[in-house]
Amino acid sequence: xxxxxxxxxxxxxxxxxxxxxxxxxxxxxxxxxxxxxxxxxxxxxxxxxxxxxxxxxxxxxxxxxxxxxxxxxxxxxxxxxxxxxxxxxxxxxxxxxxxxxxxxxxxxxxxxxxxxxxxxxxxxxxxxxxxxxxxxxxxxxxxxxxxxxxxxxxxxxxxxxxxxxxxxxxxxxxxxxxxxxxxxxxxxxxxxxxxxxxxxxxxxxxxxxxxxxxxxxxxxxxxxxxxxxxxxxxxxxxxxxxxxxxxxxxxxxxxxxxxxxxxxxxxxxxxxxxxxxxxxxxxxxxxxxxxxxxxxxxxxxxxxxxxxxxxxxxxxxxxxxxxxxxxxxxxxxxxxxxxxxxxxxxxxxxxxxxxxxxxxxxxxxxxxxxxxxxxxxxxxxxxxxxxxxxxxxxxxxxxxxxxxx
Numbered sequence: 001x002x003x004x005x006x007x008x009x010x011x012x013x014x015x016x017x018x019x020x021x022x023x024x025x026x027x028x029x030x031x032x033x034x035x036x037x038x039x040x041x042x043x044x045x046x047x048x049x050x051x052x053x054x055x056x057x058x059x060x061x062x063x064x065x066x067x068x069x070x071x072x073x074x075x076x077x078x079x080x081x082x083x084x085x086x087x088x089x090x091x092x093x094x095x096x097x098x099x100x101x102x103x104x105x106x107x108x109x110x111x112x113x114x115x116x117x118x119x120x121x122x123x124x125x126x127x128x129x130x131x132x133x134x135x136x137x138x139x140x141x142x143x144x145x146x147x148x149x150x151x152x153x154x155x156x157x158x159x160x161x162x163x164x165x166x167x168x169x170x171x172x173x174x175x176x177x178x179x180x181x182x183x184x185x186x187x188x189x190x191x192x193x194x195x196x197x198x199x200x201x202x203x204x205x206x207x208x209x210x211x212x213x214x215x216x217x218x219x220x221x222x223x224x225x226x227x228x229x230x231x232x233x234x235x236x237x238x239x240x241x242x243x244x245x246x247x248x249x250x251x252x253x254x255x256x257x258x259x260x261x262x263x264x265x266x267x268x269x270x271x272x273x274x275x276x277x278x279x280x281x282x283x284x285x286x287x288x289x290x291x292x293x294x295x296x297x298x299x300x301x302x303x304x305x306x307x308x309x310x311x312x313x314x315x316x317x318x319x320x321x322x323x324x325x326x327x328x329x330x331x332x333x334x335x336x337x338x339x340x341x342x343x344x345x346x347x348x349x350x351x352x353x354x355x356x357x358x359x360x361x362x363x364x365x366x367x368x369x370x371x372x373x374x375x376x377x378x379x380x381x382x383x384x385x386x387x388x389x390x391x392x393x394x395x396x397x398x399x400x401x402x403x404x405x
Contacts, residue, residue, distance in 0.1 A: 024147030049363030058110030060352025067345020085112025094168030118345030138272025228354025267321025
């Protein structure tokens with residue numbers, strides 16, 4: 001039986017990428033409006049950070065469970081359930097008149113967010129030709145960062161005209177439209193549940209737990225925990241930190257954040273070609289993180305004029321984005337057949353675990369006037385991740401060569 005055609009693969013990749021982009025859009029759609037919400041509701045940044053922490057607590061706890069659900073019930077069904085919850089969370093946030101409602105909206109959104117990585121990677125691995133997976137992972141990552149990039153501009157422009165509640169209601173409407181488009185193309189997202197393909201196999205649940213507890217999988221999990229520090233510091237508190245450090249207005253700080261996210265998307269695009277052609281994925285990851293850490297160190301030290309924030313953030317994002325497709329191929333190499341949903345769900349839950357406490361910490365640092373510590377934390381996390389990648393078992397040349405097969 002022949003493999004899928006390029007046109008079929010492009011359709012699947014495009015639909016999954018759109019879903020992933022929407023999930024990332026909703027992750028920070030509320031956070032980019034924190035300065036307005038803080039003033040209107042009279043709450044601290046630490047309290048707002050707690051809503052983000054709650055979001056990622058729910059997402060982190062449920063993401064591995066979502067991976068098991070994907071392998072049991074099918075990725076498409078789980079994906080659409082998550083999309084509906086994300087839209088519901090944004091709708092509730094837009095209707096919020098108090099902090100409690102805002103927190104409830106974050107918890108609902110976190111539950112929806114938990115499904116995307118196990119669902120997306122299960123669909124891509126099941127439906128896309130293995131020769132094109134490097135490009136598939138690249139476009140998947142690009143869409144996520146474009147979702148991040150759209151959120152600040154979307155929120156700022158609509159909030160200026162309709163207030164922060166109007167901006168969030170518009171975000172919910174946008175999400176509903178995207179879900180309707182995906183539902184019309186749902187046949188391309190069908191993937192047979194992995195558990196049905198391994199019926200009668202030995203091991204069962206105990207074998208699944210042993211896979212998740214293996215050293216390479218646990219180290220990949222730790223990698224994503226550290227990645228979350230950078231996500232929260234830059235994407236959630238980046239605007240507020242730049243305002244505090246450089247005294248710039250919200251428009252300039254938002255432009256720098258957008259430059260970072262667009263730069264990251266461009267880096268992921270370039271990283272897809274590197275992942276497809278260069279077998280030493282560990283070296284790609286380490287090189288990108290070294291460059292990203294160097295750029296962020298300069299930003300944190302405030303050695304540059306504010307006018308250079310946008311181009312330097314763009315370079316930081318590009319260097320980090322280059323690593324993403326290679327990173328996902330490294331994770332794929334640790335995944336045995338029939339466990340894609342579980343492994344990707346567990347490993348990517350590291351993003352949520354790492355995001356649980358850091359919003360409160362970063363919010364407290366800003367409240368206490370220690371804004372530079374927010375960006376220095378990114379540098380420290382990147383340094384630790386370089387050490388993690390260099391020590392991953394089997395990431396020598398022989399192991400890396402097998403990733404391209």
